[in-house]
Amino acid sequence: MSAPGPRVWDVPTRAFHWSLVLLVAAQYASGEFGWPSMEWHYRCGYATLALLVFRVLWGFAGSQTSRFGDFLRGPRAVLRYLVALRRGEAPRAAGHNPLGGWSVVAMLASIALQAASGLFASDDISEDGPLVARVSAATVALMTRVHAWNRYVLLALIVLHLGAIAAYALRGTNLVAPMWTGRAREGAAPPLRFAPAWLALVLGVLAAGAVWALVAWGEAG
Ligand code: HEM
Numbered sequence: 001m002s003a004p005g006p007r008v009w010d011v012p013t014r015a016f017h018w019s020l021v022l023l024v025a026a027q028y029a030s031g032e033f034g035w036p037s038m039e040w041h042y043r044c045g046y047a048t049l050a051l052l053v054f055r056v057l058w059g060f061a062g063s064q065t066s067r068f069g070d071f072l073r074g075p076r077a078v079l080r081y082l083v084a085l086r087r088g089e090a091p092r093a094a095g096h097n098p099l100g101g102w103s104v105v106a107m108l109a110s111i112a113l114q115a116a117s118g119l120f121a122s123d124d125i126s127e128d129g130p131l132v133a134r135v136s137a138a139t140v141a142l143m144t145r146v147h148a149w150n151r152y153v154l155l156a157l158i159v160l161h162l163g164a165i166a167a168y169a170l171r172g173t174n175l176v177a178p179m180w181t182g183r184a185r186e187g188a189a190p191p192l193r194f195a196p197a198w199l200a201l202v203l204g205v206l207a208a209g210a211v212w213a214l215v216a217w218g219e220a221g
């Protein structure tokens, strides 16, 4: 086995990713099939929302490879990367590559839309999101439609995500191991800045508190 390479992903970002995978799977299981129950759809939904709020905060205050400002590049950089990729000459990125960066934002936006619309969704029988009582019937109808349609958009983005990871693997680049261990397999990364764990903890508690307060306010209505 080769020696572990440089650290690229911090613990909070990795914990965020693998928790998100479990929670989104739970959301499809409970939303589509009622398994184990809609009760769990709400619980895991709130956890998903808290994770997202945390990830957005971490995108501004977290470690270098997790910051939006670090991995969101302009159209020219994306185009240059695509051309290099076609030629098989794409440079290894320490973090998200210029194309992957935008797919991350698309996935985060779609999950945010799904979770936010769920707060106002209703099946008009027994299931009401916690903020339904706070808005008009027209808003509930719109949000229910968004929640029903965006689930396919999100599913398509996840399929693309897994397809891209498989395509890189076929070309000899394993992206999954770094997202699991935090370390790149090979190569030297430029010196990267990592944010302290206590900051992740503070932001995580803030995110969970904000979601809890919002749901409590909705349910008191
Ligand atoms: C419900 C399914 C999934 C969702 C919603 C999802 C979402 C995401 C998101 C939001 C990121 C960006 C991470 C960040 O910077 O915060 C990401 C990155 C990543 N995900 Fe997933 N993911 C899913 C499933 C998976 C699975 C099953 C794998 C492994 C087979 C995987 C492997 C990766 C890898 C390797 C990266 C880093 C890509 C890079 O190097 O730029 N994901 N994913």
Ligand code: HEM
Residues within 6 Å of the ligand: 024, 027, 028, 031, 032, 041, 042, 044, 045, 046, 048, 049, 111, 114, 115, 116, 117, 118, 119, 120, 121, 122, 123, 127, 128, 129, 130, 144, 147, 148, 151
């Ligand atoms: C990533 C997050 C989420 C995913 C993937 C998801 C997925 C789904 C799916 C697939 C359904 C079934 C839709 C249908 O049969 O038309 C559903 C229904 C529902 N979800 Fe979510 N959901 C998420 C988050 C949330 C959240 C945060 C809430 C509220 C706290 C919520 C509340 C509801 C409600 C009330 C329904 C029933 C309304 C209906 O049948 O149209 N969901 N969800």
